[in-house]
Amino acid sequence: MTNPLHKVLQQTEQVIVGKPLQIRFALACLLARGHLLIEDMPGVGKTTLAHVLARTLGMQFQRIQFTSDLLPADILGVSVYQRDTADFKFHPGPIFAQMILADEVNRATPKAQSALLEAMEEQQVTIEGVTRPLPVPFFVIATQNPIHQIGTFPLPESQLDRFLMRIQLGYPDAQAERGLLSGVDRRDLVARLTPQMDSAELLALQQQARQVFVSPALLDYVQAILKHTRESARFAHGLSPRAGLALLAAARAWALLDGRGAVIPEDVQAVLPGVASHRLQQTQGSSNANSDTLARELIAAVAIP
Amino acid sequence: MNKSLVYSLTLCILLVIAPHAGHLPLWVSALCGMLLTWRAYLTFSGNPLPARWVLLLVTLAGIMAIAVGFHTLFGREVGVTLLVLLATLKLLELRGTRDAMGLIYLSCFIIITNFFYSQSISTALMMFATLFVIVSAWLRIQTPRITFKPQLRIAAILLLQAVPLMLILFVLFPRVQGPLWGLPQDAYNSTGLSDTMSPGSLSKLSLSEAVAFRATFKSISPRRDQMYWRGPVLWQYDGRTWTTGTAKYDLAPSFDATAQTIEYSVTLEPHNKKWLYALDVPHQLPIGAHLSSDFQLLAKQDVNARLRYEMSSDLLYHANVDESAAQRQRALQLPPRLNPRTLELAASWRAGQSNNGELVKTALRFFNQQNFVYTLEPPLLGSNGVDDFLFQSKQGFCEHYASAFVYLMRAAHIPARVVTGYLGGEYNAIGNYTIVRQSDAHAWAEVWLANQGWVRIDPTAAIAPERVQMNMASSLKNKAALPFMARNPPQWLSKLRLNLDALSNQWNQWVLGYNPERQFALLTRLGMEDVSWQKMARDLMLGLAILIGVFALFMFRHLFARQTDPVQVAWLKLCSRLAKAGLPRAAHEGALDYATRVAAARPKLAANMMDIAERYMSLRYGETRDEASLRAYRDALRAFKL
Numbered sequence: 001m002t003n004p005l006h007k008v009l010q011q012t013e014q015v016i017v018g019k020p021l022q023i024r025f026a027l028a029c030l031l032a033r034g035h036l037l038i039e040d041m042p043g044v045g046k047t048t049l050a051h052v053l054a055r056t057l058g059m060q061f062q063r064i065q066f067t068s069d070l071l072p073a074d075i076l077g078v079s080v081y082q083r084d085t086a087d088f089k090f091h092p093g094p095i096f097a098q099m100i101l102a103d104e105v106n107r108a109t110p111k112a113q114s115a116l117l118e119a120m121e122e123q124q125v126t127i128e129g130v131t132r133p134l135p136v137p138f139f140v141i142a143t144q145n146p147i148h149q150i151g152t153f154p155l156p157e158s159q160l161d162r163f164l165m166r167i168q169l170g171y172p173d174a175q176a177e178r179g180l181l182s183g184v185d186r187r188d189l190v191a192r193l194t195p196q197m198d199s200a201e202l203l204a205l206q207q208q209a210r211q212v213f214v215s216p217a218l219l220d221y222v223q224a225i226l227k228h229t230r231e232s233a234r235f236a237h238g239l240s241p242r243a244g245l246a247l248l249a250a251a252r253a254w255a256l257l258d259g260r261g262a263v264i265p266e267d268v269q270a271v272l273p274g275v276a277s278h279r280l281q282q283t284q285g286s287s288n289a290n291s292d293t294l295a296r297e298l299i300a301a302v303a304i305p
Numbered sequence: 306m307n308k309s310l311v312y313s314l315t316l317c318i319l320l321v322i323a324p325h326a327g328h329l330p331l332w333v334s335a336l337c338g339m340l341l342t343w344r345a346y347l348t349f350s351g352n353p354l355p356a357r358w359v360l361l362l363v364t365l366a367g368i369m370a371i372a373v374g375f376h377t378l379f380g381r382e383v384g385v386t387l388l389v390l391l392a393t394l395k396l397l398e399l400r401g402t403r404d405a406m407g408l409i410y411l412s413c414f415i416i417i418t419n420f421f422y423s424q425s426i427s428t429a430l431m432m433f434a435t436l437f438v439i440v441s442a443w444l445r446i447q448t449p450r451i452t453f454k455p456q457l458r459i460a461a462i463l464l465l466q467a468v469p470l471m472l473i474l475f476v477l478f479p480r481v482q483g484p485l486w487g488l489p490q491d492a493y494n495s496t497g498l499s500d501t502m503s504p505g506s507l508s509k510l511s512l513s514e515a516v517a518f519r520a521t522f523k524s525i526s527p528r529r530d531q532m533y534w535r536g537p538v539l540w541q542y543d544g545r546t547w548t549t550g551t552a553k554y555d556l557a558p559s560f561d562a563t564a565q566t567i568e569y570s571v572t573l574e575p576h577n578k579k580w581l582y583a584l585d586v587p588h589q590l591p592i593g594a595h596l597s598s599d600f601q602l603l604a605k606q607d608v609n610a611r612l613r614y615e616m617s618s619d620l621l622y623h624a625n626v627d628e629s630a631a632q633r634q635r636a637l638q639l640p641p642r643l644n645p646r647t648l649e650l651a652a653s654w655r656a657g658q659s660n661n662g663e664l665v666k667t668a669l670r671f672f673n674q675q676n677f678v679y680t681l682e683p684p685l686l687g688s689n690g691v692d693d694f695l696f697q698s699k700q701g702f703c704e705h706y707a708s709a710f711v712y713l714m715r716a717a718h719i720p721a722r723v724v725t726g727y728l729g730g731e732y733n734a735i736g737n738y739t740i741v742r743q744s745d746a747h748a749w750a751e752v753w754l755a756n757q758g759w760v761r762i763d764p765t766a767a768i769a770p771e772r773v774q775m776n777m778a779s780s781l782k783n784k785a786a787l788p789f790m791a792r793n794p795p796q797w798l799s800k801l802r803l804n805l806d807a808l809s810n811q812w813n814q815w816v817l818g819y820n821p822e823r824q825f826a827l828l829t830r831l832g833m834e835d836v837s838w839q840k841m842a843r844d845l846m847l848g849l850a851i852l853i854g855v856f857a858l859f860m861f862r863h864l865f866a867r868q869t870d871p872v873q874v875a876w877l878k879l880c881s882r883l884a885k886a887g888l889p890r891a892a893h894e895g896a897l898d899y900a901t902r903v904a905a906a907r908p909k910l911a912a913n914m915m916d917i918a919e920r921y922m923s924l925r926y927g928e929t930r931d932e933a934s935l936r937a938y939r940d941a942l943r944a945f946k947l
Contacts, residue, residue, distance in 0.1 A: 213926075213927065213928040215925065215926045215927065215928070217870070217873070217925050217926060218926050233447065233448045236450065261927070261928065262922075262923070262926045262927045262928060263926060264895060264896070264897065264922050264926045265895040265896075265926075266895040266896075266897050266898055269893075269895060269898075283449065283450060299893055300891070300893050301893070302893055303892030303893055304892065304893060304894070304895060
């Protein structure tokens with residue numbers, strides 16, 4: 001099968017070694033027109049992943065480093081007075097790119113964060129009364145540093161919900177790390193990458209992902225999962241209908257990645273940890289489990305109808 | 306621990322112990338109230354619970370005080386008191402889920418002890434409400450974040466589900482004779498007739514509105530002036546008090562009934578005495594009862610639980626026409642050297658009249674024409690009580706008239722005796738039965754006449770015929786002394802009272818009075834032949850199994866709901882085949898994952914298995930399903946060999 005997506009995966013895996021699952025998640029997220037939140041320590045390759053994806057998919061890339069003094073205008077852009085034309089000219093901010101890497105979003109103030117999150121949600125920004133559409137495809141990878149939380153503004157749960165998926169990269173395994181240490185500099189590798197598709201192709205793939213068939217039997221399964229999170233005492237609160245939609249969209253993209261025309265329960269199970277882990281919270285007092293095991297528990301608890 | 310849970314548990318304990326407050330020692334109720342308030346305050350303020358040694362100290366002091374107060378640590382009262390106190394103290398020791406669960410179980414146990422004190426409908430309803438609160442609190446333990454509405458809804462559903470279970474157990478659980486709770490002798494502070502009568506004893510009793518018994522007449526009801534319910538018969542008079550005395554020797558009672566047999570059943574409230582009430586004279590006796598020589602119906606033991614018996618009586622009769630001389634002699638006993646004027650009057654009547662029957666009429670005329678007054682509050686009488694009453698005060702209640710009349714008869718050498726019991730009753734049209742209250746207590750006389758035997762004479766009827774024809778309120782001029790409900794209250798109120806009484810009568814008959822006989826009768830009517838406890842146990846188990854099965858089916862209905870899809874049915878069949886071969890599919894395992902696992906475990910099956918899984922997936926989750934691929938899927942399944 002000459003699936004361009006396979007080539008994308010292949011090329012990415014050459015640079016980001018030992019993380020095929022995370023790469024797939026990121027790609028599925030992109031195909032489902034969602035946005036990705038990566039929560040991990042510095043230096044595990046979050047930026048490189050964004051770079052590689054942008055390069056391989058032929059997208060314009062912008063990186064915004066979030067700091068505590070970042071202002072919304074720093075993200076969205078600003079109008080500057082032009083003396084010669086006696087007029088204001090809009091200088092678009094870094095948000096006007098196809099792929100945005102919002103590095104360490106939790107360092108910025110809520111005001112700056114919401115500027116980004118609104119842009120993500122609306123696919124457009126309104127500045128000084130003028131609504132400007134963002135480029136398509138539009139994909140945000142935000143990263144969050146889970147340690148050194150002093151002086152940061154962790155995203156509230158309602159904002160977390162705007163991200164289709166949240167993943168963690170984690171340390172590479174020994175073999176992958178060996179390759180990393182002994183191999184060529186990643187930056188050179190990225191520079192050498194060739195785009196595997198253009199924006200039009202990517203948009204077509206996004207459209208294709210939306211049309212992956214979902215059968216009533218599969219909807220039963222998704223509903224059973226949602227119902228379980230709402231009824232079980234294990235979870236503080238159940239998944240929202242938006243979470244249900246997100247789960248379906250991600251599962252469709254996953255099926256497309258596997259080259260299937262219909263979603264099967266395995267697709268749902270595969271994307272569930274990414275889609276649900278930042279939306280689920282265990283009840284206080286029950287035994288400790290990280291969000292990933294919680295999602296896995298959820299999978300094991302719901303029978304496929 | 307979660308605040309709302311602590312509040313729920315505090316409410317639980319409050320509701321559980323509140324009904325006991327009335328009969329616990331005052332200091333225990335007060336202490337429990339204080340502890341509950343303290344607990345609520347601690348929760349509210351977020352202060353820590355008291356140290357263990359404080360609780361231990363309070364507990365030990367409490368137990369000691371109870372032991373000293375009751376002089377024992379055993380028995381019903383002490384047990385309930387201890388339970389109430391300890392349950393309240395446990396609230397101050399809530400540290401984990403385990404303590405909370407303990408409290409829930411304890412609450413369930415303590416509410417049952419309410420039945421020691423009252424078994425009325427209101428008690429049962431109160432217990433049900435308390436149980437509802439307990440179940441809600443229990444739900445809060447299970448799911449701490451549950452919101453208020455679903456908490457109440459689930460609790461209600463749980464209790465409702467328990468109702469059919471309860472009914473099955475109630476109807477079919479083999480009954481034992483006697484009251485369910487094995488109540489001790491002092492179970493009821495009963496009021497009722499005693500076997501003595503002195504001036505004022507009946508008028509005092511007639512102020513009580515308590516129900517003495519209820520009677521249901523089968524087909525015809527007797528007239529009101531025939532409804533003399535016989536209680537103790539009094540022979541012996543000491544000038545002030547009538548007592549039963551001792552029979553010289555018991556001659557079996559003999560009647561020749563002339564007509565009018567009436568059938569009825571009586572539900573007697575416990576009165577801690579042996580006698581049962583029946584209309585004169587009993588025709589057929591209830592099982593286990595016997596008739597004394599003076600026609601009293603007696604049970605084997607004291608009636609200390611509600612008792613229901615079937616009766617029939619003959620209203621027209623000649624009783625003991627051939628009464629023995631000794632008994633007749635007994636009925637002439639008079640205290641020596643008392644009431645000279647009465648003796649004189651009787652002697653003057655005797656001198657002028659030799660016919661006993663006519664003499665009785667003379668006496669009744671005397672009562673009727675000498676301006677006697679029927680009252681609840683007669684003046685006090687001196688040592689010659691009958692003289693004082695007949696010639697001076699002329700005011701009295703039925704016991705005065707019965708007593709004076711019998712005295713006159715005996716002075717005139719006519720055998721006579723006092724009979725106490727109840728007269729009339731209130732007909733309850735709603736439940737079609739007659740309520741006889743303590744206020745219907747009455748005393749009348751019986752004289753023995755040759756050829757007629759014992760004849761009932763009611764001297765009260767000669768003075769206040771309304772007492773016999775209607776009820777006491779109509780016969781009294783001064784009604785102020787009567788309790789409110791006996792003063793002919795407004796119609797809606799008496800109707801309400803009759804309604805409530807009808808309800809509690811049904812409750813008594815069918816719930817509290819559900820004894821082996823009733824159970825036998827009900828089960829026979831429901832179609833069980835040769836009722837035995839083995840059959841009941843079998844049906845009980847069967848009923849419970851069916852009920853639990855139905856509930857389980859309902860709960861697991863989603864497991865069966867979707868299996869109408871032939872693709873899925875065939876797939877599940879394959880899965881169960883593989884499960885038998887040691888490769889069970891987990892419920893959450895997708896077809897592809899499962900096939901991969903099976904293929905890894907049994908490489909020989911790999912190709913077929915993967916093929917089937919692919920076909921299954923495209924049929925079940927794919928967009929189109931055509932006959933050809935369905936057939937191919939079936940063929941593949943058929944061809945599959947383990």
